[in-house]
Amino acid sequence: MASAPRKRPAAEPRAGQKLSPRGELKRTQILDAAAEVLAVRGFAGTMLSEIAERAGTQAGSLYYHFASREDLIEEVLRRGVTLTMAHVRAALTELAPETSARDRLAAAIREHVRFQLDVSAYARASARSTGQVPAEMRARINREFRRYGVFLDELIMEAMADGAIDPGVDRSALRMLLIGAANWTTEWFRPDGTSNVDEIADLLVRLMLSGVAKPKPGRRLPKKSKVD
Amino acid sequence: MASAPRKRPAAEPRAGQKLSPRGELKRTQILDAAAEVLAVRGFAGTMLSEIAERAGTQAGSLYYHFASREDLIEEVLRRGVTLTMAHVRAALTELAPETSARDRLAAAIREHVRFQLDVSAYARASARSTGQVPAEMRARINREFRRYGVFLDELIMEAMADGAIDPGVDRSALRMLLIGAANWTTEWFRPDGTSNVDEIADLLVRLMLSGVAKPKPGRRLPKKSKVD
DNA sequence: AATTTATCCTAATCAGGATTAGGCTTCAAT
DNA sequence: ATTGAAGCCTAATCCTGATTAGGATAAATT
Structure with missing residues (x-):
């Protein structure tokens, strides 16, 4: 009976450096593939077979790297938040240190x-x-989300303290509306030339900070993005 | 062989008045139940068994009223858009006829x-x-969405023509960001006392129209909602 | 009352996709 | 050149939930 105890518990690569000793590569390919499928099909429509195909492997083989479909998906979704936060954070550190709270937001x-x-x-x-x-x-995923939420909340608070945002507004609602508008873009954005990322991003910034009321002649509007 | 041709093609109640001759009632109960399940579980998580339970019937029985799970769901989703548009439209007709484009939006x-x-x-x-x-x-559903989109677009256009909104902004992107923020509320809104619908609604209005910048002393902000 | 028709139920059946079993290949180290 | 773990494949198996078959039951009609 009991053949070899094959199949590791599908643990993530330790915090350490033991990154791709061989098959961590495929593991990554699988995650990437899963991310793409999830982004397009949603949780429901995502089938292991499609993920496997994109990763150049077989549905059954996924189980070598992940304990279950849910595990795989969970890792993708969690990474989505983590990576986003990391990216935004990194972008902020590259701003000139004297950048206003408003501009940071x-x-x-x-x-x-x-x-x-x-x-x-x-x-x-x-x-x-x-x-x-x-x-x-x-x-479980919500934990990550909350972390990101706190991060954004701080930015908003600073903007309030700085006089850029009316301290009277409900920070939490504001943040959620913001995130909502942003996340929803994935529903309608056309990667072909039809939509323009920068335009959308700038418009959202403008909504948050000055609104789209017709500009009073004297008042400067936030201009084209240019972060790095 | 061939027993009776039971089971109607699950047609909707004709445009006419033949509304609830008996079982149209249950049909409605099923739709209502499905709407609630869908609103909470999403397309994926929605099971006929749960819908049936809420509607006080059996999963198999749903097929008397609808040709398939997809048909049922499609009708619910379509109604969602239709009803929303109808509601908004109705609310607008109750405004004083001289209401500004800005206030209508x-x-x-x-x-x-x-x-x-x-x-x-x-x-x-x-x-x-x-x-x-x-x-x-x-x-198929997108058709309804587009209809609603056009409706909103007109409101935005009028607000632009009226000088309430900067004609320079991309109407389409603006509308999508708006709809996104609005739709996303269903992801985070807490029906218990934690969240406040009016506050959220007003905040979104404010975002669209004047932004949340700290109000200049002289400038009036849109005040508490009061439509009817 | 008898017959029809509309509604609904119960117990299968079916289908599709996740999961698992067990074995085959590398490849690195001996 | 062997060997053993790591990495992967194929072909079942399993499960779950949609769908269907074949009646009940009830209301309406004659």
């Missing part, structure tokens, strides 16, 4: 949208699929 | 959010589930 919004639309299938995946996920997984 | 936004959050599970269902639906169904 603006940059954050822009980078969030950009990252999602232009760069990362993981980000798109979690924007689109997180809502459809079973309760327990949802709860 | 504001009212529309408020009523959209309100209807979705406070009133209609159908609206919530289509806000949450439309994104996850198979391509063909999607295409």
Whole structure:
């Protein structure tokens, strides 16, 4: 009986450096493939067979790297949030240190949208699929979300303290509306030339900060994005 | 062989008045139940068994009223859009005829959010589930969406013509960001006392029209909602 | 009352996709 | 050149949930 105890518990690569000793490569390919499928099909429509195909392997083989479909998906979604936060954070550190709270918030919004639309299938995946996920997984992922929420909340608070945002508004609602508008872009954005990422990002920034009321002649509007 | 040709093609009640001759009632109960399940579970998680349970019937029995799971769901989602548009439209007709374009748009936004959050599970269902639906169904539902989009677009155009909105902004992107923020509320809104519908609605209106910049002393902000 | 028709139920059947079993290949180290 | 773990494949198996078959039951009609 009992053949070899094959199949590791599908643990993530330790925090350490033991990155791709061989098959970690495929593991990554699988994650990437899953992110793309999730971004397009949503949690429901995502089939292991399609992920496997894109990763150049077989549905059954996925189980060597992940304990279950849910595990795989969870990791993708979690990464989506983590990566987004990391990206935005990194972008902010590159700003001149004297950058105003208002401009920092603006940059954050822009980078969030950009990252999602232009760069990362993981980000798109979690924007689109997180809502459809079973309760327990949802709860676990929410931890990451909350972390990102706190991060944004701080930016908003600083902008308030700085006089850029009316301190009277409900920070939480504001943040959620913002995130909503941003995440929803994945539903309608056309990667072909029809839509323009920067335009969308800038518009969202403008909505948050000055609104789209017809500009009073004297008042400067936030201009074209230029972060790096 | 061939027993009776039972089972109607699950047609909708004709345009006429033949409304609930008996079982149209249950049909409605089923739709209502489906709307609630969809609003919470999303397209993927929605099981006929749960719908049936809520409607006080059996999964198999649903097929007397609908040709398939997809048909049922499609009708719910379609209704979500239709009803929302109808509600918003109705609210606008009740405004004083001299109401400004700006205020009309504001009212529309408020009523959209309100209807979705406070009133209609159908609206919530289509806000949450439309994104996850198979391509063909999607295409059919999109027709309704486009109709609503045009409707909103007109409001925005009028507000532009009226000088309330900067004519320079991309109407389409603006509308999508708006709809996104609104629809996404279904992901985070807490029906318990934690969240406040009116506050959210007003905040979104404000975002669209004046932004959340700290108010210049002289400038009036849109005030508490009061449509009817 | 008898017959028809509309509604609905129960217990299968079916289908499709996740999961698992067990074995085959590398390849690095001995 | 062997050997053993790592990495992967194929072909079942399993499960779940949609769908269907074949009646009940109830209301309406004659």
